[in-house]
Amino acid sequence: MRLYNQIFEAIKESETVIIHRHKNPDPDALGSQGGLAEILKASFPTKKVLKAGGPVGDLNYLTEMDDVPDEAYQEALVIVTDTANTPRISDERYSQGKILIKMDHHPNDDDYGDITVVNTKASSSSEIIADFCFHYKNELIMTTKAAELLYAGIVGDTGRFLYPATTSKTMRIVADLMEFPFKPDEINRKMTAMSRKVAQLSGYVLQNIDIHASGVGKVILTKAIMEQFGVKDAETSAIVSLPSTLEEVVLWGIFVEQPDGRFRCRLRSKGPIINEVAKKHDGGGHPLASGANAKDLLEVNQIIQQLIQVAEQS
Ligand code: AMP
Numbered sequence: 001m002r003l004y005n006q007i008f009e010a011i012k013e014s015e016t017v018i019i020h021r022h023k024n025p026d027p028d029a030l031g032s033q034g035g036l037a038e039i040l041k042a043s044f045p046t047k048k049v050l051k052a053g054g055p056v057g058d059l060n061y062l063t064e065m066d067d068v069p070d071e072a073y074q075e076a077l078v079i080v081t082d083t084a085n086t087p088r089i090s091d092e093r094y095s096q097g098k099i100l101i102k103m104d105h106h107p108n109d110d111d112y113g114d115i116t117v118v119n120t121k122a123s124s125s126s127e128i129i130a131d132f133c134f135h136y137k138n139e140l141i142m143t144t145k146a147a148e149l150l151y152a153g154i155v156g157d158t159g160r161f162l163y164p165a166t167t168s169k170t171m172r173i174v175a176d177l178m179e180f181p182f183k184p185d186e187i188n189r190k191m192t193a194m195s196r197k198v199a200q201l202s203g204y205v206l207q208n209i210d211i212h213a214s215g216v217g218k219v220i221l222t223k224a225i226m227e228q229f230g231v232k233d234a235e236t237s238a239i240v241s242l243p244s245t246l247e248e249v250v251l252w253g254i255f256v257e258q259p260d261g262r263f264r265c266r267l268r269s270k271g272p273i274i275n276e277v278a279k280k281h282d283g284g285g286h287p288l289a290s291g292a293n294a295k296d297l298l299e300v301n302q303i304i305q306q307l308i309q310v311a312e313q314s
Contacts, residue, residue, distance in 0.1 A: 003117045007079075010099050010115065011040065014077035015112025016048040016070060018097060018303070022083040022089045025056055026237060027191060029152020030080035032061030032103070032125035038146035048072065050211050053090035057234050059189055062152055067258050073097050082125035082153075084284060085110035095223055103128055105157075105165075107275065109284055120286075123165040130173045136281060149183035155191060159241055164288065192237050201229040203253070207244075214311035215250030217243045218304050220297075223257045255300045256293045265292040268278050268314050272314035277306045 011017060019037050021029035028124060035053055035205055040049045050066040070093065078097035083089050084106035095102065102113035105122040122128045130150045133140045154174055158166045159172075194202070202227070210218045221236065236256050251269035265283065267274050267290045269295040275290040281303055283292025294300045 003115060004132055006022030006115050007101055008136055009115065010077050010101065016072055016076040018050045018072060018076050018078050020052050020053050020078060020080045020089050020091055020094045022088045023054065024234065025059060026122045027059065027062060027156030028126050028153040029082045030056060030062045031149045032129045035126060035149040036079065036081060036129045038143050038149065039140055042141040042143045043139055046282050068208055079103060086112050102267065106286060122156035123167065124154050124171040126150040130177060134176060139311045144182050146181045147177040147180035148187055151184060151192050152187050152191060155188065188259045197230045197234050198238050198307055201231050202242055209243055211248055212308055214308045215248060216304065216307045216311050217249040219254045221254065221256045233258065240268060244270060251307060252301060253307060261296065263294040265291065265294055265303055272310045274310060277303060277310060297311060
């Protein structure tokens with residue numbers, strides 16, 4: 001709790017707090033960023049609390065970014081949530097504040113920040129922010145909007161409580177958040193709703209997944225396929241977990257071709273550790289949910305071969 005106290009002191013001493021998160025935000029990035037912003041605004045009405053980062057796309061029903069002028073960073077406390085390494089922080093001005101704090105649940109491969117709270121046992125960064133707020137329950141105010149955002153972040157990163165990172169502590173925190181009068185069913189519906197084109201792409205993924213005898217599943221979504229279904233890279237988050245429903249699949253990769261011909265590699269596993277493979281290919285992430293970048297199909301196939309080795313050794 002020493003680190004929580006240091007963060008709490010830094011917050012109390014700062015007139016301006018700017019909160020960042022990672023690029024291509026998911027519900028946990030926005031939930032932890034937006035949830036913390038709501039808590040701090042309610043708890044310290046005279047402080048300037050700002051959310052920094054690029055566009056949030058279709059997730060704008062969760063939270064939106066503020067216009068943060070450069071001058072705001074002078075003397076500011078900057079808190080980055082849910083972001084393992086500095087190149088992935090959205091808005092490079094994160095380093096221009098007076099103090100930098102990292103609050104995250106990914107493996108701490110890049111130990112940036114003056115104060116770092118990393119709990120890889122937490123299901124999500126939203127769980128950490130909720131835990132932090134409840135720890136100072138006499139001084140920090142949880143609002144209904146904050147509870148909704150943090151709930152959304154936890155639901156997002158646990159795959160609706162399916163993934164192994166879901167613990168009894170996660171459920172206790174979720175229960176406390178659900179004491180607030182937001183509508184979990186409404187937010188769940190928004191988070192699971194998919195467009196018809198993404199539903200059709202889901203069919204393609206299940207029909208075309210290539211499954212190796214080791215249990216490694218491979219799906220390649222070329223530019224042509226993405227165009228055929230009219231789907232953008234950001235929308236592939238809805239289909240990443242689909243292969244987990246196939247009983248013979250142990251771990252898998254969904255490789256999404258980018259406009260420049262590179263492939264975004266979205267890697268997932270039911271048990272064998274895959275983030276070491278991701279790290280070898282300009283990526284990283286959690287042991288069972290990682291991302292990487294491949295410059296071409298040759299590198300995609302190298303990644304597949306390395307994943308097969310992981311599956312066969314497990
Ligand atoms: P994604 O498939 O993009 O949802 O990523 C899954 C996980 O891997 C996320 O928790 C990310 O933090 C991590 N990740 C994705 N891409 C990268 C990358 N290029 N470098 C490091 N970590 C990544």
